Amino acid sequence: MLALIKTSIGTKFVMRWSDLMCHLALQAVRIVAQDEGAVKTVDIKRYARVEKIPGGEIEQSKVLNGIMVNKDITHPKMRRRIMNPRIILLDCPLEYKKGESQTNIEISKEADWARIQEIEEEQVKGMVDKILEFKPDLVITEKGISDYAQHFLFKANVSAIRRVRKSDNNRIARAVGATIVNRLEDLRESDIGTQCGLFNIEKIGDEYYTFLTECTTPKACTILLRGPSKDILNEIDRNLADAMSVARNVYFNPLLAPGGGATEMAISVGLHAKARTITGVEGWPFRAVADAMEVIPRTLVQNSGGNAIRVLTELRAKHANGEYSWGINGETGKIVDMKTYGLYESASVKIQILKTAIEAARVLCGLTMWCRRLAKTRKEKPAVPHLRRWSKARLSRPGTRADTLQPRSPSIAVDIE
Structure with missing residues (x-):
């Protein structure tokens, strides 16, 4: 299969690094591939994401046995490296729930203002306590996390990442074996992700990246591409996409020609x-x-x-x-x-x-025959004569001679006398 993939990129920019690109494409397809009996799926578009980071050498490119996202923890003192973490994925905010419509509160005492703040803190603390019942090490949500929630999570030695994209959250769920929860009331022990071996945050260039690697059965991966410039990385990305498409086709149908x-x-x-x-x-x-x-x-x-x-x-x-x-x-x-x-x-x-070429030829031949048939029909249709009606007023005008008047159709003789 490596020889087949190398053939597809033999004339492209990455030909110099063909061995590396072939191994990257093949490794990514094998991670993403799912074989469920008679049904085979290789969704490289959703579960094999390419992260392009300018800087470094092209030889430093690799396929991560897990997920990498361009995010940092919400609190600077939270843990940045955790071995075998228990991960909770959320699709709900850890914030005070505001009213759906305009809300007006009239406060006449200072104690009432303090009570309102206590209610907000109690609501956020209740959300965090619900999460802490399952003893997680890492909480990832697609929505926001308030300062109150960050404080309580930090006191419980739990790291948190917020505002993760939906596509990234789906890949994380597939890699770590977790289930995305929409309501904290529906959180169960089976929703916790425990297949990740290492969580750590690294600084590459000027940005921080979160790594969830060493997964047991990832089923999703991140391809990390390094290169001197963005233009070169974009070209490598296009060539790598071609190589992965070839590997996917061979996975579905292993026959070669x-x-x-x-x-x-x-x-x-x-x-x-x-x-x-x-x-x-x-x-x-x-x-x-x-x-x-x-x-x-x-x-x-x-x-x-x-x-x-x-x-x-x-x-x-x-x-x-x-x-x-x-x-x-x-x-x-x-x-x-x-x-x-x-x-x-x-x-x-x-x-x-071959199927596409033959089908295109059939369509063109059918169109040609239809055009010929239409032209033949038009030639066989008899012409309708258009006789020009000459009024007596025009014939009676001075200087008009009957023998100089000509009809519109030269093929038709008109008797004007």
């Missing part, structure tokens, strides 16, 4: 053999598709500066003898055995390309 135009030439030889067994016009489509398939190996030979006629004749003879793995070496322009050369393509992608 030889590259270098070998597959196209094998199809061409087979269609030519089939066309020879069919008499009449029914064999023309087979010959047309067979000739079209030879465009790929012919283009490879021409781009490499070889003799297209001689090389294609040799390749056609090889395939006629049943050696279907022979193709074109794109660097030398000579025919080589793709099994020995190590050039393969995904069979699922090759099949889809």
Whole structure:
């Protein structure tokens, strides 16, 4: 599979680091892949996130066995490194719940003002006490955390991270084995994430990053890319996305096809053999598709500066003898055995390309026939003569001669007398 992925990025910017990128793509796909019997899922778009941090060397790029987010703890004195943490994920705020509409409070005594503050503190403390019943080490929420809540969490030696994106929270839940809770009243022991081996916060450049790594069964990952500039990182990101797509296709369908135009030439030889067994016009489509398939190996030979006629004749003879793995070496322009050369393509992608090409040809042929039929119908439709009516007033005007008047349609003779 590494050879197949390397083929997909062999002409791109990351060709110099092809071994590294192939391992990154393959490792990310294997982490995200889910095989549930007959159903296979590889959602690299949602669960394999790429974090690009300028600075450092490209060789420092790696796949984390967990999640990394661009967040810091809410209180500076909270713990920044925890081994085997118990993690609670929330989708609700740890703040005093305000009224949904405008609320006016009239205070006449100083004690009433103190009581209002006590009620707010009691409500926040009740939320924190509900969380502390499960003895967590880390609390992550998508909403805000008030200063009161931060104070009580800090006193309980619990670290907290707030305003995490929904997509990041879903990946964290998948990696650490936790369940996102929308209401604190629904919090259960089974919702606690315990599959994370290490929580730590590191400063990279000028920003702080939270790492949840060493997960037992992550099912989600973060690909950390390092590079000298943002433009280079963006290009690496695009090339890495292509490599991961190839790895995902092979995971769904592990069948491989030889590259270098070998597959196209094998199809061409087979269609030519089939066309020879069919008499009449029914064999023309087979010959047309067979000739079209030879465009790929012919283009490879021409781009490499070889003799297209001689090389294609040799390749056609090889395939006629049943050696279907022979193709074109794109660097030398000579025919080589793709099994020995190590050039393969995904069979699922090759099949889809052929289906799309044939379907597009069918649509164009149908459109051409429809246009010809419409043109023929218009030619066979009889023309309707448009006779010009000449009024007596115009004929009676002085200086008007009947023999100088001409009708609109030159093909129709009009008797004006």
